[in-house]
Amino acid sequence: MAQLVRRYLDRILDEHRQVTDGALACYIPELARVDPHGFALSLSSADGFIYECGDAGVEFTIQSISKPFTYALALDQIGQNAVDAKIGVEPSGEAFNEISVDEATKKPKNPMINAGAIAAVSLIPASTPDERFAMIAEFYSACAGRRLELDRDVYSSEKATGSRNRAIAYMLQSFGVLDDDPDDVLDVYFRQCSFNVTSTDLARMAATLARGGVNPLTGRRVTNAAVVKRTLSVMVTCGMYDAAGDWVSAVGMPAKSGVGGGIVAVLPGQLGIGVYSPLLDAKGNSVRGVRLCRSLSEQLGLHFLTVARDSRATLRAVYEPRDGIRVYETHGDLLFSGAEQVARTVERERADFAAVILDVSRVDDIDDTARELLSGISAALRAEGRAGYLVDPAGIVIRNELEYETVRYATVDDAVAAAERDLRA
Ligand code: GLU
DSSP states (O other), rough: OHHHHHHHHHHHHHHTTTTOOOOOSSSSGGGSSSSSTTOOOEETTTTOOEEESSSSSSOEEEEHHHHHHHHHHHHHHHHHHHHHHOOOOOOOOSSTTTOOTTTTTOOSTTTTTTTHHHHHHSSSOOOSSHHHHHHHHHHHHHHHHOOOOOOHHHHHHHHOHHHHHHHHHHHHHHTTTTOSSSHHHHHHHHHHHHHEEOOOHHHHHHHHTTSSOOOOOTOBBBBBBHHHHHHHHHHHHHGGGEEEEEEEEEEOOEEEEOTEEEEEEETTEEEEEHHHHHHHOOTOHHHHHHHHHHHHHHHHHHOOOOOSSSSOOSSEEEEEEETTTEEEEEEEEOOOHHHHHHHHHHHHGGGGGEEEEEEEEEEEEHHHHHHHHHHHHHHHHHHHEEEEEOOOOTSSSSOOTTTOOOOOOOHHHHHHHHHHHHOOO
């Protein structure tokens, strides 16, 4: 059944394949050498299942997507008050590399612009730059669920050319924001921006935030829920450079982009998303990446301010009224992530039964994606030569029987009778 979801995601990716607008970041010379055509989408469910589309194996540098993670580590290590004493949480409305601090507080306005991100690095408690970097590497890797490595060429390239960030770091020192040597702090900052990741790493890192700080792949608690809440809040208001307002209105997920072409987006409690396409707009966001996220949000109903009436568990009960005939009873409001979970549970367990009955008679509300996925389950089972039945008395999934190849039954008993008949035949 996972292929039903994957097909859906592939279709959304394909809608944007032809987009070639934008330009590679070239102020870091090494970034101008990447393949401009790379295009990838990875999506992690809250329980760690990964869907990959396009060039999900291609590595690129994390760049500014590192910022929320170092900020989270600083919050985790020294607490919110100590972090707030050095870095604000207000959107700046300025470019990411603006050489500025807040006029009144003399602090960087937020941790998602370079000034705030460099300050965040300096707050990681360690006695040497290497020790600080090791803590950052360990934290990012724990979020991704694998050991992340540096792209040394990109690191050297940025270190050799990063005058603007040097200006920012020395300015921060003059305002008393940086206590450590600015060049030492910058060296760690340049290294953290140069971690190689794939869209799947980003999806896993996002899913760790979506799960309140637990990596769904490894089960490890990386940080606590309060840290994640603060980090996601700042990502909502400041994550997409100075296009945060557009992003929140159109896509509606806490997110962070990087000039390497990546975007990480989080749907709290539900999904982690990683996207890659290195051609950028004037603000530094991936052109195709933003459009892809917009379509995902619209088509899968992912905007975090979409008001669903109830978010109780989707599977209410699973039982076997007869040997070999298993009923999956769903309820509540069914959106993409709920339907995805049902599809995958059926797929995982399908060797255990001869016939499956999907009962949607207690579903209150459903969206188009969930409808398509659920109607696809019994059709897909039938296509494999297995038996799938849908109990849908109100026609909530199957509105028009001609549209789908799935028959709907009014009651579980009717479906059981049909299954028994078919199994005997
Ligand atoms: N390393 C880059 C810089 O500091 C990151 C910028 C970005 O991705 O926005 O300029």
